[in-house]
Amino acid sequence: MTSITLNQIKYVLAVEKTGSFSAAAQECYVTQSTLSTMIKKLEDALDISLFDRKQKPVRLTEEGSKLIAQFKLVYRESQNLTELVQETKKDFFGTLSIGVIPTLAPYLLPMFLDDLVTEFPDINFAVSEITTSKIVEKLKLRELDVGILSIPIQDAKLETISLYKEEFLVYDTSKSKSTHKKYKIKDIDINRLWLLEESHCMTNQIETICNLQKSRKVNNNLTFESSSMLTLINLIHKNKGVTLLPKLTTYQNNLVNKKFLYPLAPPIPVREIGLAIHVNFYKKRMLKILQKKIMQAVKPKLDTPRNIKVVNPF
Amino acid sequence: MTSITLNQIKYVLAVEKTGSFSAAAQECYVTQSTLSTMIKKLEDALDISLFDRKQKPVRLTEEGSKLIAQFKLVYRESQNLTELVQETKKDFFGTLSIGVIPTLAPYLLPMFLDDLVTEFPDINFAVSEITTSKIVEKLKLRELDVGILSIPIQDAKLETISLYKEEFLVYDTSKSKSTHKKYKIKDIDINRLWLLEESHCMTNQIETICNLQKSRKVNNNLTFESSSMLTLINLIHKNKGVTLLPKLTTYQNNLVNKKFLYPLAPPIPVREIGLAIHVNFYKKRMLKILQKKIMQAVKPKLDTPRNIKVVNPF
DNA sequence: TTAGCGTTATTGATGTCATCAATAGTAGTA
DNA sequence: TACTACTATTGATGACATCAATAACGCTAA
Structure with missing residues (x-):
């Protein structure tokens, strides 16, 4: 079983934000099918449905709602790491x-x-x-x-x-x-x-x-x-x-x-x-x-x- | 350019902890060459050397030292996410x-x-x-x-x-x-x-x-x-x-x-x-x-x- | 000085995974 | 019923992770 990837997290957050798989795919610069497949793959790995696709716009499930804050936190900290790397490269010490x-x-x-x-x-x-x-x-x-x-x-x-x-x-x-x-x-x-x-x-x-x-x-x-x-x-x-x-x-x-x-x-x-x-x-x-x-x-x-x-x- | 993966972070933390590439590889259940390659790949992507291999045990560079706390934080939060997923699956609500x-x-x-x-x-x-x-x-x-x-x-x-x-x-x-x-x-x-x-x-x-x-x-x-x-x-x-x-x-x-x-x-x-x-x-x-x-x-x-x-x- | 050992780096082959294009399936609307 | 917008699925392909084998390196003991 593969573990969660930061890429998958990015896809999840994009769907949560846009309420649409295709819009999220655009935001992430991948095709809709890629994003759909990867989110499904994540859901299967977790054995949890994160999104209710039948609602328009697409909405989080109750379980998804419970997890989304932590998804955001992980992603934010990974972005902070990337920023810190850039700062470290700028600073010479x-x-x-x-x-x-x-x-x-x-x-x-x-x-x-x-x-x-x-x-x-x-x-x-x-x-x-x-x-x-x-x-x-x-x-x-x-x-x-x-x-x-x-x-x-x-x-x-x-x-x-x-x-x-x-x-x-x-x-x-x-x-x-x-x-x-x-x-x-x-x-x-x-x-x-x-x-x-x-x-x-x-x-x-x-x-x-x-x-x-x-x-x-x-x-x-x-x-x-x-x-x-x-x-x-x-x-x-x-x-x-x-x-x-x-x-x-x-x-x-x-x-x-x-x-x-x-x-x-x-x-x-x-x-x-x-x-x-x-x-x-x-x-x-x-x-x-x-x-x-x-x-x-x-x-x-x-x-x-x-x-x-x-x-x-x- | 590919972005940082949680797997790479895991490898980095294992080396930092063990002070040895081969010991870290064992901890991560991969071969030493995999770990060596992946850390080098990460260092190249970041354009930063994280480890000074010449020291025994292997030690963080000054730049690596500046970044390691954030590496740890990202990884910890991703582990928290995994735990939260398990809890969510246990709890029915x-x-x-x-x-x-x-x-x-x-x-x-x-x-x-x-x-x-x-x-x-x-x-x-x-x-x-x-x-x-x-x-x-x-x-x-x-x-x-x-x-x-x-x-x-x-x-x-x-x-x-x-x-x-x-x-x-x-x-x-x-x-x-x-x-x-x-x-x-x-x-x-x-x-x-x-x-x-x-x-x-x-x-x-x-x-x-x-x-x-x-x-x-x-x-x-x-x-x-x-x-x-x-x-x-x-x-x-x-x-x-x-x-x-x-x-x-x-x-x-x-x-x-x-x-x-x-x-x-x-x-x-x-x-x-x-x-x-x-x-x-x-x-x-x-x-x-x-x-x-x-x-x-x-x-x-x-x-x-x-x-x-x-x-x-x- | 040489041999042996432990460690990291490199390389080529191979398996795994992410991605895309094409298309199927679904729901809503005119 | 036809059309449109959206998500799911599938097969092919490219990208990436991994391993086995080996090179390279440094240290130590004989």
Whole structure:
């Protein structure tokens, strides 16, 4: 024996309201025969006649009258559940912990974070600036919800969502802009190349672009290790050095002097930035919001060149 | 998009309670895969993850936690509805209007009515003693719920339920019992035959049994019209008359002298008594109760002879 | 590191149920 | 009697729930 369904209840209430099977069927967007069959099926299951069809309009039986209030209550509460679901989906609440790599945080976060925090006041955003390896580790331990980093990353337990592609520009303080139209990779004076310490993907990416060997030293008697873009750029200024900068790092960045920026010749090396989550991450809707906010903030500031080469961060 | 079903709610509550999909599946008497699929289906429809499967035991998500109380409420109210249905089926309430023919009422009603009224105090029994034609008319007008009468009756709008068959006995006050073993139809002295007025089925039945013509007078200068069995029998006593009596009229009836009763030879004429209702009568459960009560009261008091002939009441 | 175990997810086949179109049946009216 | 409006019934079909089998995953012990 099958139990009462909410659909059947809906049909019963429609007949009670309209006093007509055919009108009720219209209200429920089914045919009259469907509604007739389903109400009969319910009556048979209950072993109770709910309606007296011979009366015009159709009326409840005495037994039907005794039950109708409870039918209404069940249906109302199920509607309340549906409404509560919709409200729950509208309201974002809880905590979203975000890890951002240091070569992104200073330029990307200001682009969207204030807007995000304002629009979703009930969400507790916990943002930390950590390297890719830390992000991966914490994601896997489920101590972090989402990372914003350079992709692809290869880990079976993680999943990534692409946000945008960002070209590398040459930042060469030894030259003036009028000298070169397009800077070729081979034009880079690797003896003046400055990089962040090795835990940064961007470092790996630049080394890949320039075909550099690992464990390279800048000068014969100097080992430079810093995680700070600020330090890096100031040293470049002082020593007429050169490095590669992702395009967004140069956007509205007073630290970077535009006259030392050179686009590279195609295929233009780019880094791809995305979100990373654990495969069983369940706050999917917050993720979507984050994704949307970032892309909305970034897209107007980036062209997407045609002839590009995504540089692997490892 | 399909809406939430009570079955899905049941599954969700079982998982919330047990903290395990497989345990919940057992509780719901379905396989784990069914339960897993259906909960996933619900989550997809709602676009909300209700459970965090990675925790052991399985736990509600924050969103799930916000919704679970309402899930419980809907389910509880649907259970309340089911319980109310069962209660409604147990309780008999309202009015049952019963029409009984006069040749039955005096002997049949005392057999079961007190028992019936006592057992179902919430039912309002409205019993009236009226002839078959009045019963038929009122049934069709829906002014009467059920008639107790001699069947068959032919009417497309009515439906009958057989209760029992009741043999006719000869009641002949001119003879002593030792004279005849079995009374034959042809032995009836039709000149001393007394009958009720013509609106009574029993009168028609006796005339059919005895092959009498209609509009017959008892005596040359006397027209006898009465609806009262009491009058009939008293006149028979006074005039050494004869009539046919259904067997139940003779049961524990001090008015009838047993020594004047004679069984008839086979094929024994019988009248069949039954219930009549309108085809759209909906108080079926009360009807069943009435049927049961009558048959329980009558059956021990009637043998069912083998060689019988049902006499049509018309 | 591997094997084993317990648990959840997925998939294809199958049974069950809801639905519709067509039509029968009913009652009322002109 | 014909027509109309309404409810019931029936067979075909599409949608859905279910199961068996197996994959995938995580944990633990050897």
